[in-house]
Amino acid sequence: MIAAMTGRQLEGAATPFDEVYREHADAVYRFCVSQLRDVETAEDITGDVFAAAFAAYERVHPDDAGVRTWLFRIARNAVIDQYRREGRRRALIARVGRDRQFADSVEETVERRSDLRSIRAALETLRDHDRLLVGLRIAAGLSFAEVGAVLGMRESAAKAATHRALERVRATLREQA
Amino acid sequence: MSDESERDLSAAFDELRAPASTANYASRTSGIDIPSTRSHWPQAMASALAVAVALAGAGTFLALRSARQGGVASSGAAANPPARSGAAMVWDSTAGVTIMFGGSGSNGNTLHDVWTWDGSRWSAAAKGPGPLTDVRMVDDPADGGALLLGVPAVAISNGGGVSGCVSSGSGTSVGSSGSGIATPAAAGAPAIAIATAPANVPTPASPPPGSSALPTCTPTVVAPTEQTWLFTQHGWSHPTAPGTAITPPAGSQLAYDSATRQVVAVSTGYSSCGLPLGVASAAAPAIVCPMLGAPSALTRPIHCSAVTSCTGGATVTTWTWSGTVWKAEPATAVEAGVVTLLFRDPTTQHATLMTSNSGDVCPPTGYSPAASCAAVPPMTSTWSWTGTAWHLLSQQFIVQATPSLVGASVTPVSGHIVVLTGAGETWTFAAGQWTQDTVTGHPSVRSGAAMAEGPSSTVVLFGGSAGGYAYPLASGVAPAGSQPTGSQATLGSDTWVWNGTSWRHIAGAAPAQPPVVGCPTTSSGLIPPCAPVPGKVAPATPLSSPLPNLHIVPQGVATPTP
Numbered sequence: 001m002i003a004a005m006t007g008r009q010l011e012g013a014a015t016p017f018d019e020v021y022r023e024h025a026d027a028v029y030r031f032c033v034s035q036l037r038d039v040e041t042a043e044d045i046t047g048d049v050f051a052a053a054f055a056a057y058e059r060v061h062p063d064d065a066g067v068r069t070w071l072f073r074i075a076r077n078a079v080i081d082q083y084r085r086e087g088r089r090r091a092l093i094a095r096v097g098r099d100r101q102f103a104d105s106v107e108e109t110v111e112r113r114s115d116l117r118s119i120r121a122a123l124e125t126l127r128d129h130d131r132l133l134v135g136l137r138i139a140a141g142l143s144f145a146e147v148g149a150v151l152g153m154r155e156s157a158a159k160a161a162t163h164r165a166l167e168r169v170r171a172t173l174r175e176q177a
Numbered sequence: 178m179s180d181e182s183e184r185d186l187s188a189a190f191d192e193l194r195a196p197a198s199t200a201n202y203a204s205r206t207s208g209i210d211i212p213s214t215r216s217h218w219p220q221a222m223a224s225a226l227a228v229a230v231a232l233a234g235a236g237t238f239l240a241l242r243s244a245r246q247g248g249v250a251s252s253g254a255a256a257n258p259p260a261r262s263g264a265a266m267v268w269d270s271t272a273g274v275t276i277m278f279g280g281s282g283s284n285g286n287t288l289h290d291v292w293t294w295d296g297s298r299w300s301a302a303a304k305g306p307g308p309l310t311d312v313r314m315v316d317d318p319a320d321g322g323a324l325l326l327g328v329p330a331v332a333i334s335n336g337g338g339v340s341g342c343v344s345s346g347s348g349t350s351v352g353s354s355g356s357g358i359a360t361p362a363a364a365g366a367p368a369i370a371i372a373t374a375p376a377n378v379p380t381p382a383s384p385p386p387g388s389s390a391l392p393t394c395t396p397t398v399v400a401p402t403e404q405t406w407l408f409t410q411h412g413w414s415h416p417t418a419p420g421t422a423i424t425p426p427a428g429s430q431l432a433y434d435s436a437t438r439q440v441v442a443v444s445t446g447y448s449s450c451g452l453p454l455g456v457a458s459a460a461a462p463a464i465v466c467p468m469l470g471a472p473s474a475l476t477r478p479i480h481c482s483a484v485t486s487c488t489g490g491a492t493v494t495t496w497t498w499s500g501t502v503w504k505a506e507p508a509t510a511v512e513a514g515v516v517t518l519l520f521r522d523p524t525t526q527h528a529t530l531m532t533s534n535s536g537d538v539c540p541p542t543g544y545s546p547a548a549s550c551a552a553v554p555p556m557t558s559t560w561s562w563t564g565t566a567w568h569l570l571s572q573q574f575i576v577q578a579t580p581s582l583v584g585a586s587v588t589p590v591s592g593h594i595v596v597l598t599g600a601g602e603t604w605t606f607a608a609g610q611w612t613q614d615t616v617t618g619h620p621s622v623r624s625g626a627a628m629a630e631g632p633s634s635t636v637v638l639f640g641g642s643a644g645g646y647a648y649p650l651a652s653g654v655a656p657a658g659s660q661p662t663g664s665q666a667t668l669g670s671d672t673w674v675w676n677g678t679s680w681r682h683i684a685g686a687a688p689a690q691p692p693v694v695g696c697p698t699t700s701s702g703l704i705p706p707c708a709p710v711p712g713k714v715a716p717a718t719p720l721s722s723p724l725p726n727l728h729i730v731p732q733g734v735a736t737p738t739p
Contacts, residue, residue: 021202025195033193043196050202059273059296070318073271077321077410084411105195116189136184139190148341151499152319171185 011070017057020067021050027140028075034123035079035131045082049075069149072140076132076150080168083128122172130165137162232702255678257685258292258299259283260668262625262642264590267314267323272410275631277639278305278322279312283668287330291408294639296632299672306406306413306547311427314408319438320500322409326442328402328427403427405503416501423503425496431518432589435526436565443519443530493517494529495567512569513562516582518606520589528562529570529607531594533579557610578609580604586628588636595675599624603675619680620673636675642666643688 028049033043053074062070119138123131128150137145148158264280275294282288287308292299309327317324403424407414426441434441495506516533533556554572560567585598594606601622603614620626626641643666646679 017202021200025199026193029195029199030190032194034190043198046195047199047201047205050199051205054202056273060270061633070271073318073321077271081411116193119186119189134186138187141187148438150317154438166186168181 015064016066020057020071022054024068024071025050027142029077030142031072031135032079035118036125038080041082045075045078049078050059052078068142069146071100072136072142072146076136078134079132080128087176111123118173118176119169121133121176122169123130125172126165126168130161133158133162133165134169201706220611255670256299256301257670258290258301258639259288260670260688261288261627261640261687262666262688264288264627264666265312265314265325265327265627265642266627266637266639268316268630269323269376269408270316270318271321273632275629275637276314277310277410277627277629278325278408279327280627281639281642281668293469294631294637294672296635303412306404306409308414309404311403313427313431315440317407317440317498318433318435319440320407320409322407322411324431324440324498325406325408326403326425326427326429326431327406328697329404345396359578405498423496423505424502425494430517432519432528434519434528434562434564435521437497437527437562439528439562439564441519441528441562442496442498442503443517444494444496445517466472493532493560493567506565509567511558518594520594522561523563523591525561528564529682530560531557533561539626541709573610578613580613585624586626586638586641588628588630590630590636591634595628597626597628597638603680614633614678616679617649618682620671620682621669622690623669623688631674634677638673638680640669640671640685641688642668643690 017144019167025046029046032045032049033039036045038043051069051149053071060070091118123134126134132151133147137144142150143154144159144162147153147162148155151158231453241714252640258277260283261280263277267273268275272293273295277292277294277299279288279290289305289308291302291305293302308330309325310330312325312327314323314325403426405416405424407416421670426444429442429444431440431442433439457488493511495509497506498504511530512535513534517532518531520529520531521527522529541584556572558572559570561570562568580596580602581597581600582596582598587594587596589595596602596604596606597620598604599622601619603616603619605614615645620638620641621643623641623643628636631637665688669686669688671687672683674681676681
């Protein structure tokens, strides 16, 4: 009856999940690359995001309009968790006295583009939240409304904060140049 | 989506394509030996607890991996939760599971375990932040999980165990815990504190304003004890320092406003102390009046040192959650009603407030004699949150029967409110009107059952209590010197699912129905009709409707024409 009252379709998601993957995988991957220290981890986290989204898709039933923000909320959470794991790893590495430069793996994999390498290095200097803003906007190509939806901000606030973060990125890039 | 000024940066990512390995999402899931249709979230909770971090709905999977990488074992095994009453329950739209937290266990102990329901079975998750009472939870997709508001069980609840006041939750809970109209003695449930006055209990004498007959009452601000917790795939986090930040009173109703991406909290109550209600004993302890009025002037409930009622305007106070702090919104003209329900309207995406007056009680201010009260027709007002204020959407006269909400369980589903009354009736509320659904095989009579939205727009219900209470005696007053009596409350561990047309019993045992017993004395300070025996739980009141001893006169809105 509830379904009848609301017209909500109870069975079957609006879009098959493989279509969801095809439509959004690149954006999620780009976002993860923009956020994480090495590309292998970004690939791994991207896989995790879709594995978890796949597991929850039938239950959540996101509509076509909401599936993108839903996916990126999962991606955001996964990235934040990776930040924390990396933080612990860094602390451990600091204690044992050796570190691995993230650029090592970057140069070995997809970062043939110097501009991408530079931008990622600039993103490393940002606070986590600013990095999320820039990643969602620049790497994933989300609208400011979608960025706000993922991060729990109003669109206007997301826009203003993203612009401020982008200015910091540009300032860092100028310094690097 | 990037504009021209951002193309220089976004272009650097254009060539990146998701590696083929990321397309193996199905096998990755099955690779960890978890059915693809089952949420991995509980496991995430467990590992998250140990490492103090976790992951999102997907996080379950991620947390599992974290556990494999050096975390701790997950506690995500499927099982049936222990019997309980008054648990908090909420649908987590990010993870696609229903979360159940805490409640009161069979020994009267306050539980703090966490369970998730994926539509077919329960799975244990990491335990919560500790035993809490007056718990409300709300789906908070902006923060990627569920927001919880509660009070440590060891602290004095602002609303628990008191009566004579309309509490923060007004005895109703929609859009948050789903445990709904819980009873005062139900740990983990909001205090009901609907100032119900049975017909055979006279309204207290009402001296005119300014009368010297008013009792001495010294309002004092109650120290905040509420805690706000966020439960995501990362586990539990504590966004605000307990006891230091502005927090809505425990028991406040919560709803997520998708349009403004805010969690909205609403509390209702009174702003001052007043006359004793009914036949309250002079030996009864003081009561706490949930705060109202301008948040800047008085942000906490007041504590009356004498046995009094709570007076003042029964207006609604609103808070919003930004992800890190609560903000007390300016006072509004919205007045609380006999029934005040807060929920999210999926059509407007806004938090929506429904207030309903009974139309046959007297104004709360002025102490006017009841006989002189102007009749106010019962009606329902619906308000929409704009981000800064409540906007009146509609007012409708109540022309049909309404459910008894005392002891009921309430939850919003797809923009409608589903109510399972203490008598076992199933009602839905939509477009300002109540409808009683004709169903068979409904859960047995109980109170304090946890109820919330489940997968695929179903409703899931768990447990509850039967017995352990006392019906009012014929006079409505306990005999002098009589001792509290009551049968032992029994708790249920049964799970039911409502699919919009029928209830289906999934598993577990229902609470046994003990015999009805007499009314206890008012040594607990609670006011007839019959307080629950301490440690016991009250089911649905036999009253035909939860008429409070207060009067709600809509202010700031047009007076409807009958």
